[in-house]
Structure formats: C-alpha cells, structure tokens
Amino acid sequence: MMFTALAVDMGNWVSAYQIVVRRGPVELTYLYALSAAAVSVVLKSMHPTRAKTPHLSPRVLLFLGAPGSGKGTQSSWLSSRLGMPILSTGEILRSEAKRNTPAGFRLRQVLASGALVDDDLVCAVVGSRLRRDATGGNETSRGVILDGFPRTVQQAAFLDSVLADLGFPRPCVIHLEVSSQVLLTRLTARRQCAVCGAIYNLVSRPSLRGSRCERDNGALIQRDDDSEGVILRRLADYQKSSQPLVEYYAGSDYHRIDGNREPEQILERLLEIASPQRLLVEAYGD
Numbered sequence: 001m002m003f004t005a006l007a008v009d010m011g012n013w014v015s016a017y018q019i020v021v022r023r024g025p026v027e028l029t030y031l032y033a034l035s036a037a038a039v040s041v042v043l044k045s046m047h048p049t050r051a052k053t054p055h056l057s058p059r060v061l062l063f064l065g066a067p068g069s070g071k072g073t074q075s076s077w078l079s080s081r082l083g084m085p086i087l088s089t090g091e092i093l094r095s096e097a098k099r100n101t102p103a104g105f106r107l108r109q110v111l112a113s114g115a116l117v118d119d120d121l122v123c124a125v126v127g128s129r130l131r132r133d134a135t136g137g138n139e140t141s142r143g144v145i146l147d148g149f150p151r152t153v154q155q156a157a158f159l160d161s162v163l164a165d166l167g168f169p170r171p172c173v174i175h176l177e178v179s180s181q182v183l184l185t186r187l188t189a190r191r192q193c194a195v196c197g198a199i200y201n202l203v204s205r206p207s208l209r210g211s212r213c214e215r216d217n218g219a220l221i222q223r224d225d226d227s228e229g230v231i232l233r234r235l236a237d238y239q240k241s242s243q244p245l246v247e248y249y250a251g252s253d254y255h256r257i258d259g260n261r262e263p264e265q266i267l268e269r270l271l272e273i274a275s276p277q278r279l280l281v282e283a284y285g286d
C-alpha cells in the first residue's frame, strides 16, 4: 500500500490524500479529503511503532533576508494559509517604541537610525512572547512563524535554547535572497497601514483605495526607517550579520529561495517547503 500526499491545498490543514493499493498487476487509487489530524490518526494505526513520534508537532518557521526581501509579506500569507501565528520583532519593537517612557524614547531613536536593537533586549522580548504563547493557550499548537528574528548568531543560539525548553523542534529556515537594487526600489516604495500593519508597494502592490488600506481604510504611511539614507545603513548591517547566520544554520533544515521572483511564485515554493503534507511524507515516505 502506498500513501501519497497530493499537492492539493484546500485550506488550512485540510488536504486531498491519495491511497494506492497494489495487488499484483492491479492498482486501485482512492482519493480522500481529510483533515491533517484525521490523517495522523490513520497513519498511527498503519504504523503503530513509528506513530510514537508526534509527526504534526508544532513547527517553527523562520525567515532570513534583508529588509525589503519580502519576509513580512510572505510571513503574513503563510500565516493565513497554515494557521500559524507570526512573531515579528520589528512590529513588536515599533509598538514598544510608541510608549511615552524613557525606554520607548530610546527605542524610537534606535529604530529611526536603522541600527539593530541590542541582542539582550530583543532576546528578552522574544523569549517572553514565546513562553507566554506556548504556555498560555492553544495559539502555538501549530507552531509559529518568526519574522525578523534571529538577526545575529547570539540571537540564533538563544532561540535554540528557548525552543528546546518549550519542546519545539529546531526551526525550518527560509532565506529570501534579493539583489540590492531590487531591495532599494522595493523599500523606498513600501507603504504600511498605520492601523493593521498591512504592507503595500506603490509600484508592485498599490492599494485599490489609493492612500488608504483596503482592509480597514487606515492611512498608508512610510516607515521612518524606509528613507534612502537609513535603508542603505540597514542593508549594510544586514550584509555583515547575514553570513554568520547562514553558516550557523548550514546543514539544518535550511532553504535558500530566489526572492527576486513574483511574491505569488515565492509563496508557492514556500508552501511546498512548509506544508504539513511534507512532514507526513517525510515521516512515512511516498
């Protein structure tokens, strides 16, 4: 008997599966649409010994890529397709920076300059968020998507220790590679909804409502750190810190993706890499 997960996505965690039964020269094919949970139960009964491993355990997807490489857009699309929450350090830090406190003020200055925020502070924020979400309810039962973290090897090592503590697996790393010229063009044309954070681009993805968000009519603004001078600094910082991170993750579940392509094509590739079907096929073969 052969079990095959078809690349047919019918929404969050619901997919079509094909079971092929061969009896001599006769081959019968059955097609089922099942939730991933149901598939897991079926597989457990087919492979009682191997089923002890939790194959649909929470996953951690993380994005490496320069500012403007599409991490935010792809995280948000993947989040709605896979039903996994996003933890974006940039978003968290921007919201912390709005506070009228000395710490908020200092953070505003760092963000506006385009420099990286201190490792200890970012690690503390991410650690407490992950612990809170993982222990406070079901939100991370399918895992989490990290956007913008880690950005240094120290952060990557910290992440490994928190994930191990929480019983999460090592992350699946997605590295979006984009040429500098494309990054500069994208970032200077990037606009973000002041209310919900949705991302638009004046050139490649303008809002159908002009300078207002299509979802909630919020004003579309340019981030303080998306001016050309600051962008150049952020890109230079990224060049310095990215290679050690790539080396850190070499040999693990690491995927280099050509991020110059259309965002929809990139999403398709990411879904192939990140979908729960891949885990099932890896666990049981095809």
Ligand code: AMP
Residues within 6 Å of the ligand: 067, 089, 090, 091, 093, 110, 111, 114, 115, 116, 117, 118, 119, 122, 147, 148, 149, 150, 151, 152, 155, 225, 234
């Ligand atoms: P992003 O929205 O990911 O482009 O991040 C915006 C800004 O937030 C960055 O330019 C940094 O100043 C800060 N930031 C976000 N994530 C991190 C991180 N992991 N480590 C240090 N600084 C970060």
